[in-house]
Amino acid sequence: MTKLTLKTEGDTHVVVTRRFAAKPEAVYRAHVEPALIQKWMLGPPGWTMPTCINDARPGGKIHYAWTDGKGGGFHLTGEFIALSPFSRLEHVERMHLPDPTPDNHVVTTFTPDNNGTLMTMRMTLPDAETRTAMLATGMEHGMEASYVRLEAEILGTPV
Amino acid sequence: MANLNAAFSALADPTRRAILARLALGEATVMELAEPFQITQPAISRHIKVLEQSGLILRRSEGAKRPCRLAPAAITEIDRWLAMLREALEANYSRLDGVLAAMDSTPTQDRP
Numbered sequence: 001m002t003k004l005t006l007k008t009e010g011d012t013h014v015v016v017t018r019r020f021a022a023k024p025e026a027v028y029r030a031h032v033e034p035a036l037i038q039k040w041m042l043g044p045p046g047w048t049m050p051t052c053i054n055d056a057r058p059g060g061k062i063h064y065a066w067t068d069g070k071g072g073g074f075h076l077t078g079e080f081i082a083l084s085p086f087s088r089l090e091h092v093e094r095m096h097l098p099d100p101t102p103d104n105h106v107v108t109t110f111t112p113d114n115n116g117t118l119m120t121m122r123m124t125l126p127d128a129e130t131r132t133a134m135l136a137t138g139m140e141h142g143m144e145a146s147y148v149r150l151e152a153e154i155l156g157t158p159v
Numbered sequence: 160m161a162n163l164n165a166a167f168s169a170l171a172d173p174t175r176r177a178i179l180a181r182l183a184l185g186e187a188t189v190m191e192l193a194e195p196f197q198i199t200q201p202a203i204s205r206h207i208k209v210l211e212q213s214g215l216i217l218r219r220s221e222g223a224k225r226p227c228r229l230a231p232a233a234i235t236e237i238d239r240w241l242a243m244l245r246e247a248l249e250a251n252y253s254r255l256d257g258v259l260a261a262m263d264s265t266p267t268q269d270r271p
Contacts, residue, residue: 004252006245011171018252022259030258040254043247128171135167135244 011128014135016121024110027117028086031108032056042066051075058082062091074098086110102130165213166233174198175206179229182216186228 003019020027030036034052042049043066051065062078077100078093089108094100105124110117125131169175178192193203207227210216214233218225 004245004249006241006248011173016248018248020252020256020259022262026259026262027255030255030262036258036262039258040251042251042254044250129168132167132171135241 008131008135009122012125012131014123014125014131016123018119019113020117020119021115022117023086023115024112024117025086027119028089028110031089032083037064044068056080056083062093101134102126104134166215169209169213169215172206172209174203175210178203178206178210178227179215182227182229186219186226188224188226192227 005015005017007015009015030040032054034054037054038049038052041064047066047068049064049066051063053061053063055061058080060080062080063075065073065075067073075096076093077096078091081090081092083089087110090106092103092105094103102125106121107124108119108121110119112118125134170179174196177195181187181192181195189200189204189207192207193200196203207216207218211218211227215230216227216233217230218227
């Protein structure tokens with residue numbers, strides 16, 4: 001049913017893949033245009049992303065801030081390294097929880113796949129311990145939003 | 160959560176992963192586990208202790224041998240945790256499906 005895969009690779013990588021029923025151009029734009037990002041990169045119900053800066057050019061800054069509307073929240077900063085519209089994004093990012101986590105180096109590719117797109121997001125952490133920490137604790141806060149508790153309401157989000 | 164953290168830390172080491180792979184084939188003694196590695200038996204014993212403390216393996220008392228085997232519950236817990244991460248990501252990507260569908264249905268001007 002789910003089209004998503006999430007796997008560890010070697011000692012320091014995490015690889016996520018997902019297929020979309022849209023052209024690579026559309027999926028790429030949804031990853032770099034703030035007005036689009038703010039519609040989906042939200043995490044649990046009730047969370048929003050009031051700050052979304054995405055300066056999509058080499059060296060350009062990334063700044064996302066999420067809030068639960070009840071005083072809770074956190075933010076992520078990063079910088080773009082290289083961009084190839086509409087096929088590849090390379091950036092580094094770190095969560096502020098509030099102390100910054102070690103840099104996560106992320107390469108995201110968008111490949112034509114029948115009439116859709118195969119997205120592959122390959123994350124590289126500085127070492128095995130950092131990856132372990134991210135998988136075991138960090139990702140619940142931050143890879144996309146604060147997945148503090150993955151309760152039924154999240155699992156029940158309509159597809 | 161503490162157990163899960165310990166389990167992921169235990170899995171971060173290649174020798175410990177190799178030990179788990181060997182144990183997936185069945186029970187083994189410390190001596191048997193040490194065989195394929197270029198490291199001393201005390202070093203292997205330390206790895207086994209980490210795996211045992213993280214709940215990934217169990218040890219049976221059989222005289223002085225104390226053979227090791229995988230703890231099925233621990234492996235299931237890790238699988239379940241990764242499954243939860245997948246579900247969490249999927250919630251976002253399901254929303255992205257909707258965003259993409261809306262983009263598709265919006266007539267686009269000719270782009271350069």
